[in-house]
Amino acid sequence: MxxxxxxxxxxxxxxxxxxxxxxxxxxxxxxxxxxxxxxxxxxxxxxxxxxxxxxxxxxxxxxxxxxxxxxxxxxxxxxxxxxxxxxxxxxxxxxxxxxxxxxxxxxxxxxxxxxxxxxxxxxxxxxxxxxxxxxxxxxxxxxxxxxxxxxxGIDASPTPPQDSITGSRMRLLDEFIDAGLDGPLGIQAMAGLLELSEGYFMRAFKNATGKSPHSYLIDRRLAKARASMRDSTASLSEIALTCGFNSQAHMTTAFKQRLGVSPAQLRRRST
The missing domain is CATH 2.60.120.10 (Jelly Rolls)
Structure with a gap:
């Protein structure tokens, strides 16, 4: 921003x-x-x-x-x-x-x-x-x-879509996701937190962020993993589990698909 x-x-x-x-x-x-x-x-x-x-x-x-x-x-x-x-x-x-x-x-x-x-x-x-x-x-x-x-080409003062997620709701959602990243999180739980139906929540979230709630959840897991790699000496397998990935291999697949590098490569390049 x-x-x-x-x-x-x-x-x-x-x-x-x-x-x-x-x-x-x-x-x-x-x-x-x-x-x-x-x-x-x-x-x-x-x-x-x-x-x-x-x-x-x-x-x-x-x-x-x-x-x-x-x-x-x-x-x-x-x-x-x-x-x-x-x-x-x-x-x-x-x-x-x-x-x-x-x-x-x-x-x-x-x-x-x-x-x-x-x-x-x-x-x-x-x-x-x-x-x-x-x-x-x-x-x-x-x-x-x-x-x-x-x-x-973007208007500097556009009108937000009526069915969009507000900044305060995004803050609440981020806090909820970050607190539960070490376990399973789903659309139903995220929509319920904001007291929205699943269909409305998915549409509003996409309008607000340009991505689906599921995609955003993966990005939050990756962001937490990268922060853990940066701020701790924990092993990659430990980081994977605390960030909600099923295994280190699962986390590595997500890194490669989203970022184009493996966690090990990123950690080496940061030292």
């Missing part, structure tokens, strides 16, 4: 995942790992962002008014050059940032965030996989341009 100065990202007790960066033509693409942060800066260049995870904290974007924020997963964002940014989040979340390096301006002078756009989701997932794999063969320049075009 927010753009943060790299030097201000808070460091956990153990070595974090590295910030991954690639320059592709006139674009700089950065993958910021999930970590708490507190920052204030004036954006020297416009940037497009994509929040893979839910984020929440306090921010003031182009304003002196500091307000609580809830960033939805899969949310596209934009901060124009010259925008004054204050933002802090105790947990943060994995975040993609795309900027032009040739001085050409991006989009308008209006900041926005939490915009769900399925083509943008697909592009961001491709770029994350390429960065995690350290791949130099992927067409990141074309993907960055396509992502900028998607952001440029």
């Amino acid at each position: 927010v753009f943060m100065s790299l030097r201000n990202r808070l460091q956990p007790s153990l070595a974090p995942e590295p910030i991954r960066r690639v320059e592709a033509g006139p674009w700089a693409i950065e993958l910021l790992p999930g970590a708490g942060y507190a920052t204030r800066y004036v954006a020297t260049q416009a940037a497009i962002g994509f929040a893979f995870d839910s984020q929440r904290g306090l921010h003031a974007i182009g304003s002196d008014r500091v307000r609580p924020f809830d960033a939805m997963p899969n949310g596209l964002a934009f901060v124009p050059a010259g925008c004054d940014v204050l933002s802090e989040s105790p947990n943060g979340g994995e975040y993609l940032r795309v900027m032009r390096t040739d001085g050409i301006s991006l989009l308008s002078d209006r900041a926005f965030n939490n915009r769900i756009d399925q083509p943008a989701v697909n592009l961001a997932l491709r770029m994350r996989r390429a960065l995690l794999q350290n791949s130099v063969e992927d067409d990141c320049e074309a993907w960055a341009l396509a992502l900028a075009e998607r952001a440029e």
Whole structure:
């Protein structure tokens, strides 16, 4: 949801995942790992962002008014050059940032965030996989341009769908999921928490996040596993079970399908 100065990202007790960066033509693409942060800066260049995870904290974007924020997963964002940014989040979340390096301006002078756009989701997932794999063969320049075009075509002040999940409901759902990740969780339990029918819940969740509840649940398990790999010395088999995977092999399959790398590969690259 927010753009943060790299030097201000808070460091956990153990070595974090590295910030991954690639320059592709006139674009700089950065993958910021999930970590708490507190920052204030004036954006020297416009940037497009994509929040893979839910984020929440306090921010003031182009304003002196500091307000609580809830960033939805899969949310596209934009901060124009010259925008004054204050933002802090105790947990943060994995975040993609795309900027032009040739001085050409991006989009308008209006900041926005939490915009769900399925083509943008697909592009961001491709770029994350390429960065995690350290791949130099992927067409990141074309993907960055396509992502900028998607952001440029999005109304900065859209009307939220009536059957969408609100930020407060997303917070409640995240807390429920995180508390029960070491066991089975299903659509019925998540819908019941919000006092919605399963059909309505599935439709509203997809409108709010661009993904199904089941897909989101897997992503939360992966995020917790990555945090455990970063912040503890527990074995991969132990991490798999505490994150709700049936086995280390099950977790490895999910990592490869979603991220393009195995847990062992990701852990080695983070040391």
